[in-house]
Amino acid sequence: MIQTLIADNEIDIAATQALLTRAYWELDRNEPAANATSIAKTSAAEAVFRIIDRTMQMCGGLGVSADLLARLSREVRPFRIYDRPSEVHRWGIAKRAHGAAKRVRQADE
Numbered sequence: 679m680i681q682t683l684i685a686d687n688e689i690d691i692a693a694t695q696a697l698l699t700r701a702y703w704e705l706d707r708n709e710p711a712a713n714a715t716s717i718a719k720t721s722a723a724e725a726v727f728r729i730i731d732r733t734m735q736m737c738g739g740l741g742v743s744a745d746l747l748a749r750l751s752r753e754v755r756p757f758r759i760y761d762r763p764s765e766v767h768r769w770g771i772a773k774r775a776h777g778a779a780k781r782v783r784q785a786d787e
Contacts (some may be wrong), residue, residue: 690725
């Protein structure tokens with residue numbers, strides 16, 4: 679089971695790096711990057727929380743003591759609120775996806 683938790687952490691880290699790289703790339707090219715940055719921010723904030731949670735699970739009782747992992751767990755929760763809550767980013771992502779689909783549909787007509 680521990681190997682599965684470690685693998686899931688690695689997957690979250692790799693996905694976060696890829697999404698951040700995409701957002702950086704769009705920003706560096708001076709392209710509109712609202713969607714890429716919203717996706718990266720939301721995914722990264724939630725991935726950090728999942729990684730800490732899995733790591734605490736791996737450590738058992740030590741994971742919830744007053745040591746580093748317990749402190750990190752308390753400190754990462756605000757990451758889902760900084761730069762607007764994840765729900766606001768999700769709303770923007772959905773709105774942009776709907777607008778893009780609408781434009782494609784109108785172009786086909």
